[in-house]
Amino acid sequence: MPPTFAAGMDGGSGMDMKPAAKAMKTPQPVSAEVRKIDPAAGKVTLKHGPIMNLGMPPMTMAFPVKDPAMLANLKEGDKVSATFDNVDGRITVTDLRK
Template identity: 55%
Template sequence: MSEGEVRKVDKAGKKITLRHGPLKNLDMPPMTMAFQVSEPELLDKVKVGDKVRFAASNPGGKLTVTQIELAN
């Protein structure tokens, strides 16, 4: 799980924009970027400004958040 902050929630587009730290499993440096979500319901758990922990993968070249939860 990686850490980040929610910058935008796009329920219609099924996307979330996160400012995140390094994503070691994807070999990515810290940045702000939009991800697709594996399930639209994930977007109901968060709002802009929330600190979160999340898991992301890259199926078919599309960066996708597969899990998300509020950070403590």
Template identity: 45%
Template sequence: MKLTLTAVASTLFALSLSAHAQDMPGMKMDGMEGMPMKQETKQAPVSNAEGTIKAIDTAKHTVTISHGAVPALQWPPMTMAFSVTQDQLSGLAPGDRVSFSFRLEGNSASIVSINK
């Protein structure tokens, strides 16, 4: 008897959830025409550092920089490659001392701005 009551209660609960979910497509949206529906896309924050350009690879669109510590990311000083656009590389050469901003997304870091 307990098993039957449990089965009936579970079925009623599942059906009530299903009925509630079906209400959403019928939701009234009167007066919302023309309202901007903004989709937020969160970008990783921008971090800043200073360093020395060690190498530039125009084929891979990367610049390798030996940079100081980045406290915002709790990084020690290191040498690493950053993705960069061809325009950002303009006027830069190995050995140049630079200050730069970059965005870290996953295991990839991309230069946002770079200046001698």
């Protein structure tokens, strides 16, 4: 009886996990607040909500931006929508909108 139970658990978990894992890999916009802008370094410090596709909890940290032009019209305190992804092994802001 236990082997059947274990096999059922493994099979059920595998089927349930695959769609969830795939869905979590798609980058989604995250609400954030601009705390600091460093155009010379191409970075922005954001206080952000959970980044589901990367498994990150809410926090405040500096991120490189994919395109430094995204920083041009920002100021500290702006509420933004940021999309994050893993680019060359670094968590990067790939899209940033007011």
